[in-house]
Amino acid sequence: MSQTTQAPSDLINAESKQDIDHWLAKYPEDQKQSAVMAALRIVQDQNGGWLTLELMDAVADYLDMDKIHVYEVATFYSMYEHKPVGKHKICVCTNLSCMSCGSGKIVEHLEEKLHIKLGETTEDNQFTLKEVECLGACSGAPMFQIGEHYYENLTPEKIDEILAGLK
Amino acid sequence: MVTITINGKQVQAEQGQMLIEAADNADIAIPRFCYHKNLSIAANCRMCLVEVEKAPKPVPACATPITDGMVVNTKSTKALAAQQAVMEFLLINHPLDCPICDQGGECDLQEFSVGYGKDKSDYYEVKRVVKDKNIGPLIATELTRCIHCTRCVRFGQEIAGMREMGATGRGDWMEIGTYIEKSIDSELSGNIIDLCPVGALTSKVSRFTYRVWELASNDFVAAHDCIGSNINVQTKNGVIKRVIARENNEINDTWISDRDRYSFEGINSADRLTRPMIKQNGQWQEASWDDALQFAVNGLKAISDASELGAVCSPSVTTEEMFLLQKLMRGIGSNNIDHRLRQTDFSAQDADPRFPGLGMKLAEVKNLNAALLIGSNVRKEQPIMGHHLRQASLNSAQIAVLNPVKYEQIFKPAQEFIAAPSQMFNELKSLAKAALEITGKTAPDGLADLVAGQTVSDAHKACIENLNEADNAAVIIGTMLQAMPDYAAMRMLAGFIADATDSVLSYLTPGANTSGAYLSGLLPNRNAAGESADGLDTQAMFAQHRKGYILFGIEPDRDIENPVQVQNALDNADFVVAVTMYQSDALQNSADVLLPLSAITEASGTLINVDGTWQSFQAASKAIGQSKPGWKILRVMGNLFDVSGFDYQSSEEVLADVKSAAGDAVTDKAGNKLSWQCPDKSTAETALQRIAELPIYAVDAVVRRAEALQQTADAQVNCARINSATAEKLKIEDGQTVSAVQDGHLVDMSVSIDDRIADNCVYIPAGIESAAALGGGYNAIELKAK
Numbered sequence: 001m002s003q004t005t006q007a008p009s010d011l012i013n014a015e016s017k018q019d020i021d022h023w024l025a026k027y028p029e030d031q032k033q034s035a036v037m038a039a040l041r042i043v044q045d046q047n048g049g050w051l052t053l054e055l056m057d058a059v060a061d062y063l064d065m066d067k068i069h070v071y072e073v074a075t076f077y078s079m080y081e082h083k084p085v086g087k088h089k090i091c092v093c094t095n096l097s098c099m100s101c102g103s104g105k106i107v108e109h110l111e112e113k114l115h116i117k118l119g120e121t122t123e124d125n126q127f128t129l130k131e132v133e134c135l136g137a138c139s140g141a142p143m144f145q146i147g148e149h150y151y152e153n154l155t156p157e158k159i160d161e162i163l164a165g166l167k
Numbered sequence: 168m169v170t171i172t173i174n175g176k177q178v179q180a181e182q183g184q185m186l187i188e189a190a191d192n193a194d195i196a197i198p199r200f201c202y203h204k205n206l207s208i209a210a211n212c213r214m215c216l217v218e219v220e221k222a223p224k225p226v227p228a229c230a231t232p233i234t235d236g237m238v239v240n241t242k243s244t245k246a247l248a249a250q251q252a253v254m255e256f257l258l259i260n261h262p263l264d265c266p267i268c269d270q271g272g273e274c275d276l277q278e279f280s281v282g283y284g285k286d287k288s289d290y291y292e293v294k295r296v297v298k299d300k301n302i303g304p305l306i307a308t309e310l311t312r313c314i315h316c317t318r319c320v321r322f323g324q325e326i327a328g329m330r331e332m333g334a335t336g337r338g339d340w341m342e343i344g345t346y347i348e349k350s351i352d353s354e355l356s357g358n359i360i361d362l363c364p365v366g367a368l369t370s371k372v373s374r375f376t377y378r379v380w381e382l383a384s385n386d387f388v389a390a391h392d393c394i395g396s397n398i399n400v401q402t403k404n405g406v407i408k409r410v411i412a413r414e415n416n417e418i419n420d421t422w423i424s425d426r427d428r429y430s431f432e433g434i435n436s437a438d439r440l441t442r443p444m445i446k447q448n449g450q451w452q453e454a455s456w457d458d459a460l461q462f463a464v465n466g467l468k469a470i471s472d473a474s475e476l477g478a479v480c481s482p483s484v485t486t487e488e489m490f491l492l493q494k495l496m497r498g499i500g501s502n503n504i505d506h507r508l509r510q511t512d513f514s515a516q517d518a519d520p521r522f523p524g525l526g527m528k529l530a531e532v533k534n535l536n537a538a539l540l541i542g543s544n545v546r547k548e549q550p551i552m553g554h555h556l557r558q559a560s561l562n563s564a565q566i567a568v569l570n571p572v573k574y575e576q577i578f579k580p581a582q583e584f585i586a587a588p589s590q591m592f593n594e595l596k597s598l599a600k601a602a603l604e605i606t607g608k609t610a611p612d613g614l615a616d617l618v619a620g621q622t623v624s625d626a627h628k629a630c631i632e633n634l635n636e637a638d639n640a641a642v643i644i645g646t647m648l649q650a651m652p653d654y655a656a657m658r659m660l661a662g663f664i665a666d667a668t669d670s671v672l673s674y675l676t677p678g679a680n681t682s683g684a685y686l687s688g689l690l691p692n693r694n695a696a697g698e699s700a701d702g703l704d705t706q707a708m709f710a711q712h713r714k715g716y717i718l719f720g721i722e723p724d725r726d727i728e729n730p731v732q733v734q735n736a737l738d739n740a741d742f743v744v745a746v747t748m749y750q751s752d753a754l755q756n757s758a759d760v761l762l763p764l765s766a767i768t769e770a771s772g773t774l775i776n777v778d779g780t781w782q783s784f785q786a787a788s789k790a791i792g793q794s795k796p797g798w799k800i801l802r803v804m805g806n807l808f809d810v811s812g813f814d815y816q817s818s819e820e821v822l823a824d825v826k827s828a829a830g831d832a833v834t835d836k837a838g839n840k841l842s843w844q845c846p847d848k849s850t851a852e853t854a855l856q857r858i859a860e861l862p863i864y865a866v867d868a869v870v871r872r873a874e875a876l877q878q879t880a881d882a883q884v885n886c887a888r889i890n891s892a893t894a895e896k897l898k899i900e901d902g903q904t905v906s907a908v909q910d911g912h913l914v915d916m917s918v919s920i921d922d923r924i925a926d927n928c929v930y931i932p933a934g935i936e937s938a939a940a941l942g943g944g945y946n947a948i949e950l951k952a953k
């Protein structure tokens with residue numbers, strides 16, 4: 001059990017640090033934890049879309065937070081991933097409005113088409129299917145999110161089109 | 168003060184106080200889970216919903232501030248309906264395992280479900296199950312029982328100062344735990360067992376060994392540090408099953424350390440000496456009490472010159488025992504009596520206050536605005552003092568530390584001065600110089616010359632400025648400092664700094680009863696009345712071999728500074744009497760008679776804590792084997808020696824004698840003041856100096872035998888720690904096995920690189936097994952690669 005001076009936050013690369021610093025600048029000096037959500041998103045991107053324990057610890061170190069505090073945030077919000085994900089993460093809303101507008105069919109279609117269940121990733125690492133709660137787009141239910149885009153009023157045909165268009 | 172009405176009763180309360188506090192003060196019961204008066208308000212359980220007139224909905228009593236004229240009903244139909252509804256929700260996921268749950272019988276959920284639960288459930292779906300977590304050797308988890316009150320989480324963040332538990336996941340999936348497999352390492356961790364309102368967190372040590380209603384509860388005082396935390400020792404058929412905290416807002420609030428909670432395992436240990444033993448012709452044999460006592464007294468009587476006798480005593484036994492031990496020795500004609508087992512520099516012992524204490528009340532510590540802590544790993548040495556300092560710091564006190572190790576504190580140090588023990592005098596000189604410059608006080612005799620060449624850094628200045636500007640400030644002499652060479656010189660400078668900045672000079676003393684030892688005259692240089700005497704201190708007693716020794720409550724290989732020297736002296740002695748709770752190889756090798764001493768919980772007595780509070784208690788558990796209370800053993804020895812005044816009938820009679828000798832000695836600022844005598848450092852520099860902190864779970868024989876505590880991370884100290892710079896210089900690598908050499912004595916140890924250690928130092932703790940073969944704790948040491 002050696003205790004040396006190497007910092008866990010060294011895992012965060014220079015570019016990500018710069019990005020995090022940009023967020024840190026918005027908050028008072030002694031409230032670095034305010035940037036935790038942004039920091040987690042940034043290191044998640046740096047790591048190809050998912051968080052490792054080491055990366056969460058790195059964020060804790062960089063923001064002067066208790067590790068468990070970072071774990072709490074990272075496990076609360078559904079946009080943080082704790083396992084590797086495919087290139088395209090399809091977040092299907094199955095909450096109330098979407099459900100009454102047929103999200104069940106949407107999920108079924110996606111599962112059939114991609115040969116995976118909710119929560120799984122295709123073998124070629126192209127797609128991950130994820131069930132999420134209301135994304136605040138009920139007026140366009142049923143809907144899903146891929147990357148930073150919302151796709152609304154989905155039908156099986158529309159889904160085929162969307163997926164075909166993804167690279 | 169405002170007046171509100173609760174259930175038709177007029178209640179006086181503070182404006183802005185929470186409703187639940189006002190109700191508690193007026194003895195009106197409101198059910199609650201998440202609220203705890205010493206934690207922040209979370210208001211997440213909703214069990215405390217009550218009706219307030221003109222409020223549209225029931226409000227949580229724990230988070231509703233009082234306003235004048237408020238009319239509250241805690242039992243109206245509306246309030247009751249709300250409480251019942253919350254109860255119903257909480258019970259949805261709670262298992263029905265009360266018959267095998269350790270909390271059964273003292274569980275808030277169980278209790279409130281009698282008051283507010285339905286006798287029939289409308290819920291037929293599946294209950295959630297949470298996998299148990301292993302969070303270390305002290306605390307058992309059964310997290311399916313958790314009701315998410317977050318008391319344990321808030322305790323970590325607010326009191327323990329290290330947030331280890333948390334609520335991860337969300338909604339239905341939320342779980343309380345550490346997220347990763349990890350032990351809870353706070354020295355105060357066991358308090359979450361007391362806090363948890365259900366059986367989700369229970370004691371791993373006591374698990375399944377009792378039902379709560381079988382336990383007899385005994386108010387008691389913890390005996391492993393100078394705080395004197397109030398505890399409740401709970402026994403089944405006279406055997407201790409568990410120890411829990413007892414509230415005392417003057418001393419320990421509602422918290423106790425893990426050491427005070429779990430050390431009872433040592434009392435129940437199989438190592439206990441159950442019968443008197445005597446050594447005849449080199450053979451150990453059991454003896455009756457009469458024979459053993461006669462044998463002991465004859466052996467000591469055979470040494471005709473009383474000054475050839477010495478007695479050393481644990482600083483953690485009762486005042487009554489201490490008083491009688493010194494009375495016996497003085498009655499025989501020897502002043503060679505001491506309890507300061509780790510101190511090595513006695514040169515200024517006559518300048519000690521009547522008893523070295525805090526100079527203030529423990530409850531006042533949280534009001535400090537500034538402090539300088541010297542030579543102290545306070546959170547591990549006196550965990551509750553660590554808690555009080557943390558509270559002070561949260562109230563924005565500026566606390567500086569001067570230590571040979573950069574300890575993780577549970578407060579944020581304002582300044583940290585890290586220096587080898589041999590360099591700490593130098594740091595103090597710089598601080599003293601800063602004090603001269605900042606306060607403009609005239610330098611007492613010789614000080615100006617002493618500090619002339621010192622550099623004063625901004626940190627030194629800032630530390631002194633903080634002390635100087637504070638309304639309440641303290642310069643605190645830690646337990647570790649008292650064991651260091653040049654203690655007297657360093658204390659003198661600390662005293663000057665305190666004086667100059669108008670701060671209290673405070674002491675944190677070793678063991679549980681150093682105050683009692685001073686006040687009962689267990690000292691070579693002072694008797695119980697405080698009159699001076701002339702005897703040998705602990706170090707002198709072993710350096711200048713005596714012919715006979717009495718070891719009272721001591722393990723000679725672990726409890727006394729410089730164990731090799733002690734061993735030598737004991738080997739050469741004619742006769743050694745050990746009054747001891749345990750039998751060990753070391754004792755069998757050095758003693759001629761072993762008299763079984765009862766544990767502190769097995770007899771009545773008194774401990775005097777560091778702020779001068781006298782706390783007496785009655786026996787809580789059954790004595791093991793034939794062991795006897797120390798005062799009874801000493802009474803018989805006194806009689807056999809024909810010393811007069813040994814006809815005590817009870818420990819209370821002994822106490823009355825101590826009281827009349829001690830008078831009403833208190834510890835305060837004036838009493839702790841030192842009169843100036845220009846100090847100088849007398850010990851030479853060494854290439855490599857040892858640091859011998861006494862680790863939290865090695866402090867005394869009882870703790871060393873508490874198995875669960877020995878499995879904690881804090882107990883894993885059997886290695887030599889050096890920092891990377893020192894390692895590079897010595898060409899030693901992390902994990903390498905080396906020989907640690909002191910005065911030609913050699914111990915093999917593995918090295919751990921630890922950058923918290925000061926330069927040119929080797930951290931090898933005292934009180935651990937491998938240190939028994941080494942010499943002086945802060946002396947020169949060598950590390951040789953193998």
Ligand code: SF4
Nearest residue numbers: 313314316317319363
């Ligand atoms: S484990 Fe106990 S104290 Fe912690 S949140 Fe659950 S019920 Fe509350």
Ligand code: FES
Nearest residue numbers: 093098134135137
């Ligand atoms: S329920 Fe699907 S977006 Fe709101």
Ligand code: FES
Nearest residue numbers: 210212213215229
């Ligand atoms: S005690 Fe008030 S909400 Fe929990």
